[in-house]
Amino acid sequence: MEVDYLIVGQGIAGTMLSYYLLQQSNTVTIIDNYNPSSASNIASGVINPITGRRFVRTWMIETLMPFAVNAYRALEKELNISLIQQTNLLDFHSTPQMQLAFTNQLPTETEYLRVPENSLQWKKYFNYPFGVGETHPTWLVNLQLLIQTWRKKLSTQQLLIAEHFSIEALQIHPSYIQYQGIQAKAIIFCNGTQAVNLPYFQKLPFAPNKGEALILAIQQLPRQHIYKQGLSLVPWQSNLWWAGSSYEWSYEHANPTEIFRQKTLQQLQQWLQLPFEIKAHVAAERPATLERRPFIGMHPYFPQIGIFNGLGTKGCSLAPYFAKVFSEHLKYGQPLIPEVAIHRFHKILAP
Structure with a gap:
């Protein structure tokens, strides 16, 4: 079987990235062994524009919040469920x-x-x-319902492999990857704290x-x-x-x-x-990071391997916008902003 992208993990990061990749007519397969106690599945689902004891604005909230609201409302229509409500x-x-x-x-x-x-x-x-x-406004997203409903859709369309990902089964070739009979242009890890131990990304400054x-x-x-x-x-x-x-x-x-x-x-x-x-x-x-900024992009030395991770406590607001940005980066070569692009760590990621 051949697909454009293999995605590992179906929390909020993997859900939103697969959503936008599919919108762009990419072929996608997700590998995810459902964990009801994952960070996405037990998160509160709050989008809050204000943070900290000094009541300051959350990073990029002027862009992130309206984009997220529109994205979740679009998903409501597509999946025929109620996902988001203003809850100050x-x-x-x-x-x-x-x-x-x-x-x-x-x-x-x-x-x-x-x-x-x-x-x-x-x-x-x-x-x-x-x-x-x-x-x-603050907003409340039913993350659990989103993940469960999207999972059902993926399964119905035979886009889901419901099992644990095995790094030992991954084969890297010059222009593609192979995994248990699947050939893809690239593999993207959206698997939360499990990415901390991946040989390709374990040097990133994660701070779970x-x-x-x-x-x-x-x-x-x-x-x-x-x-x-x-x-x-x-x-x-x-x-x-x-x-x-x-x-x-x-x-x-x-x-x-x-x-x-x-x-x-x-x-x-x-x-x-x-x-x-x-x-x-x-x-x-x-899956938090020392800089409190996500890790997004393709590995500087293994361009068939990518990551969309490190969303920390802000997954509800960060995931929609940066999933769309990442999908456009993959499809059209649109640049990622320096604050999130993993190329900022190209020296420490050297093999």
Whole structure:
């Protein structure tokens, strides 16, 4: 069998890249052994234009957010599902310093920050002695539904190999690759933290981190907002709530921990005034990078091998735009911006 591109991994990166490659009439096969606990499958799905304790704009958000919204709406039509909704974020300041930082940023960040109307209405749901601010618009993407529905479409069209990828079976030739009877112009790795150990990309400055979240049932909490005070409460599937997440840079394993569970319970009990019930506890490794910028492009010394990875916690906003950019780079030779192109690491990637 011959295809244009073999893609390894069907998280948000592999899903969006395959979507745009197929739109350009490329032939594609994806290799993915479905993992319900992958970073994409347990991510909250939030697109937030504001980040950090200083309430600054997320990198390239003016471009990334509108592109992502339009991309997910196009996918809604194609797949006949509901994927994205505007779900603004209410930030309940945890300290006087956080309240001051928000107040100081208000005069300059008028596009995304504001004080919500009737901010006292949330007193029956939360404890917040230092006030509340609103980020708008923020968006909520049902990543799990997208990945599952796209997977079904790939399977129906016989574009999916549902198994674990074996690097030992990959054969590199001067102008193509072969993998278990498949010949392709190139192979592109969209396999998250598994790419850290690939011989072609293990020298890249990956910085994987671990995130944990609790899945909660909370009766009577309005679902038209995302709520934040240190941790975030995000409307989740089946009328549940996603509570998280941690950012652990040093960890012994990628499994849920009792330490996170107890710490989050304590935070919730101090902040939330409604009863809640824990339904699940999830954890995953994120494919983050030291520069907090994605790794995109074809290997400078093995041009048949590419990567679309390192999206970290911003996969929902980064993946649509850069998947389209990468697909145009592959199809038409359009340049990648220097901040994401892996050619910036050509010296350390030398064999």
